[in-house]
Amino acid sequence: MALQTLNPASVSRAPLPRRHPPLSFPHLPPRRRTAGPRAIAVAVSGAVNEARRRPPHGGGDGKETDLATLGNLCVDVVLSVPCLPPAPRDEREAYMESLAASPPDQKYWEAGGNCNLAFAAARLGLRCSTLGHVGEEVYGKFLLDVLEAEGISVFGMLENTDTSACRHAYGTLLCWVLVDPFQKHGFCSRADFSKEPAFSWIHKLPAETKTAIRHSKILFCNGYAFDEFPPDVIASAIDCAIDAGTAVFFDPGPRGKSLLHGNLDEQRALEHALRLSDVLLLTSDEAESLTNIRNPIESGQELLRRGIHTKWVVIKMGSKGSIMITGSAVSCAPSFKIHVVDTVGCGDSFTAAIAFGFLHNLPAISTLTLANAVGAATATGCGAGRNVARLDKVLHLLRECDLNEDNTTWSELVEGCSACPEVSILFDAATNGFNDRRLANVVPIRAVVSNLLSMLEAVPERSTVQA
Numbered sequence: 001m002a003l004q005t006l007n008p009a010s011v012s013r014a015p016l017p018r019r020h021p022p023l024s025f026p027h028l029p030p031r032r033r034t035a036g037p038r039a040i041a042v043a044v045s046g047a048v049n050e051a052r053r054r055p056p057h058g059g060g061d062g063k064e065t066d067l068a069t070l071g072n073l074c075v076d077v078v079l080s081v082p083c084l085p086p087a088p089r090d091e092r093e094a095y096m097e098s099l100a101a102s103p104p105d106q107k108y109w110e111a112g113g114n115c116n117l118a119f120a121a122a123r124l125g126l127r128c129s130t131l132g133h134v135g136e137e138v139y140g141k142f143l144l145d146v147l148e149a150e151g152i153s154v155f156g157m158l159e160n161t162d163t164s165a166c167r168h169a170y171g172t173l174l175c176w177v178l179v180d181p182f183q184k185h186g187f188c189s190r191a192d193f194s195k196e197p198a199f200s201w202i203h204k205l206p207a208e209t210k211t212a213i214r215h216s217k218i219l220f221c222n223g224y225a226f227d228e229f230p231p232d233v234i235a236s237a238i239d240c241a242i243d244a245g246t247a248v249f250f251d252p253g254p255r256g257k258s259l260l261h262g263n264l265d266e267q268r269a270l271e272h273a274l275r276l277s278d279v280l281l282l283t284s285d286e287a288e289s290l291t292n293i294r295n296p297i298e299s300g301q302e303l304l305r306r307g308i309h310t311k312w313v314v315i316k317m318g319s320k321g322s323i324m325i326t327g328s329a330v331s332c333a334p335s336f337k338i339h340v341v342d343t344v345g346c347g348d349s350f351t352a353a354i355a356f357g358f359l360h361n362l363p364a365i366s367t368l369t370l371a372n373a374v375g376a377a378t379a380t381g382c383g384a385g386r387n388v389a390r391l392d393k394v395l396h397l398l399r400e401c402d403l404n405e406d407n408t409t410w411s412e413l414v415e416g417c418s419a420c421p422e423v424s425i426l427f428d429a430a431t432n433g434f435n436d437r438r439l440a441n442v443v444p445i446r447a448v449v450s451n452l453l454s455m456l457e458a459v460p461e462r463s464t465v466q467a
């Protein structure tokens with residue numbers, strides 16, 4: 001059966017750092033009786049207002065870019081197919097080659113990968129750049145044009161390389177996004193069928209890339225970067241950021257588990273990223289796979305203990321919401337009620353809002369609330385790329401304040417945690433059903449949203465129009 005396209009409107013290397021010796025961390029602070037809901041709301045309001053008066057994190061340090069993404073620049077080609085690719089590796093590769101043999105019209109292309117994160121962050125008013133390889137062919141031109149239209153800078157990584165030697169190796173990375181009649185997704189890329197990273201010819205960070213990292217407040221990297229760059233290149237990017245005082249965000253994603261059991265270079269680079277990142281972002285399953293701890297709060301605490309610079313561990317709980325673990329507190333925010341159309345790009349959109357909260361020194365509960373709203377706004381549309389969260393949709397969800405309240409889920413998580421510090425939970429109800437033994441603070445959503453709206457409504461007009 002012929003493939004059908006979707007409606008476009010809906011759619012010699014430097015050695016790695018040595019392992020650090022085990023770290024010793026102080027015990028978590030003892031539990032204490034905390035203030036009631038009204039006092040909590042006043043505290044949140046005061047913290048957000050204070051954040052509005054301060055410049056973003058790192059302000060005044062000469063860093064003109066808020067967020068830079070490392071790698072994972074690709075063009076998504078979105079296709080509706082009768083069935084997803086077959087499981088056997090050789091059959092899937094042949095399937096992908098048959099797709100590439102007759103590429104669809106450009107109207108079915110979309111910017112993918114870390115472009116999703118950059119788009120969502122730009123629509124929140126952040127200044128963004130992307131660091132990665134883009135080829136010189138028609139796909140690369142398309143990607144550059146789209147990023148430029150969104151006001152996002154691009155720093156290539158093709159330095160001192162003879163591109164005439166192998167045009168195919170230096171081409172833009174394509175990702176075939178396949179959707180079956182049941183709206184299940186499958187993904188195919190040439191990076192899936194090579195033991196070497198797609199851009200293994202990049203042996204070190206180009207000077208321009210290092211400069212871009214130094215001029216950014218946040219460097220974001222995820223596990224997919226390992227499909228493109230050698231592990232020591234990724235580790236050197238993290239080291240460059242740390243030396244420059246640039247915060248590091250790392251999301252291991254589905255690749256985390258395979259990297260954990262990968263070759264020595266991959267294991268060491270993964271450990272390097274986990275230990276040296278300021279913010280870690282994981283799903284509950286990914287956190288469990290890296291720690292062997294089922295309870296997401298406890299697994300987050302373990303990652304926090306292992307870290308050297310780690311300040312936040314953010315656990316994405318899917319349709320339930322999200323959790324942030326810091327050294328002194330745990331914050332939980334249920335998701336917003338929405339009609340889910342497509343979940344592609346939701347995690348990237350979520351991360352953009354976490355970056356916004358980090359840069360503006362927002363309280364944890366406010367950051368999670370915004371992140372849940374931005375991720376949900378993306379889920380109400382179809383496809384990622386330029387279809388990710390629009391600011392007007394985010395504002396609408398926040399104003400509605402319609403949460404998926406589920407006391408049981410959060411009760412079980414808190415009660416199942418053996419050493420849980422102060423816990424704050426976002427709820428709309430006056431009481432949350434938690435007893436004093438668990439000492440969970442109820443944070444009224446309307447107080448949090450009121451202050452978030454006052455910040456977002458001040459987003460520069462250009463971002464609002466583009467969004």
